[in-house]
Amino acid sequence: MSAARTRPVVMPWPLWTGNPYLPRLMAALGRQGFAVRRRPWLGIGVAGLRRDQWIHLHWPGGPLLHRDRRRYAKRIARMRRTLATIRAKGIRVAWTAHNLLPHDDPHPDLGRELREAVLGEVEHVFLHFPGAKAILERELGYTGPTSVVPHPHYIDEHPTPPSQAEARAALGLPERGLVALVFGLLRPYKGIGAVIRGFREIAGADDRLVIAGAPRPGVDAELALAREDPRIITRLGRVPGAEVPTYFAAADASMIAYREFFTSGAAVLSLSMGCPIVGPAHNHLADLGGEPNLFACEGEVGPEGIAAALERLRSAREGVDRQAIREAARLSFGDWDDAARGIVKVLRGPRPAST
Incomplete structure (x- = not known):
């Protein structure tokens, strides 16, 4: 088997490369030995992943926003189906909590519904500051595994x-x-x-x-x-x-x-x-x-x-x-390699026994 096929795989999503955070983090994860899959569409990306490979969510609500409530709700329903596929395939999921809910959300109740659905599937949440864990628990009820990986300096x-x-x-x-x-x-x-x-x-x-x-x-x-x-x-x-x-x-x-x-x-x-x-x-x-x-x-x-x-x-x-x-x-804050090392420490870890 080729070395490329044995490298651990992570797929960041959404692939928002206009924000400087994601391109720099992807490059640093590559330096840590990960194969970084770049896929613009979540469903297409999931189809190409196997058990124990990773999806690393960043702003999962952003691509789903829509002023029309019905269209927004349909996008959330599709996301729920994708999450079910992820679970069935044994793909592992982490989330970096850049924000609790999408910015400028026209229907905040739907945004909260989506975020709670995502949190029900994630194995680990990365936080950028020490006080974030208590806030995440208070605001969204999440009590699962977390680790602090500071947002790198520029x-x-x-x-x-x-x-x-x-x-x-x-x-x-x-x-x-x-x-x-x-x-x-x-x-x-x-x-x-x-x-x-x-x-x-x-x-x-x-x-x-x-x-x-x-x-x-x-x-x-x-x-x-x-x-x-x-x-x-x-x-x-x-x-x-x-x-x-x-x-x-x-x-x-x-x-x-x-x-x-x-x-x-x-x-x-x-x-x-x-x-x-x-x-x-x-x-x-x-x-x-x-x-x-x-x-x-x-x-x-x-x-x-x-x-x-x-x-x-x-x-x-x-x-x-x-x-x-x-x-x-x-x-x-540390640099991008510091952040990648903190993330990789989790991504290389064993799957929890319950999953």
């Missing part, structure tokens, strides 16, 4: 950030004002409108809010609000990788004032660039260690709490050691 994925003065000059921003950054895909759950209103409560003439990223449906009203204030700069579209450090270096903080999240890859990226965060001390952000990593919004995430956190940031920003933030991110 320090080595981008050039070293320039100085703040250089970055602001490159982006045409005032040298001295407070600069806040909204970065990445612009989606409704990210609370961009609340960030804009909170910024406007405290902004002076030289302060700026930079909104940089590709808009998704549902944020037109927020972008219209941004255009009303010349201190709010919008750079719409995907930011090239080489320019990412410039945006974070120019900012005093990135804004992660999301209405809903569990793990935050955006927080990991921000700290990897040495940039503090403004957001709620909730879920993943609660594990970041407080200031200067996180300037927390008190209470509900809204304009008032965001404004208060920005004022605290204004007072403290001169003393922030951005290089120390980067070094701490490297140590606490």
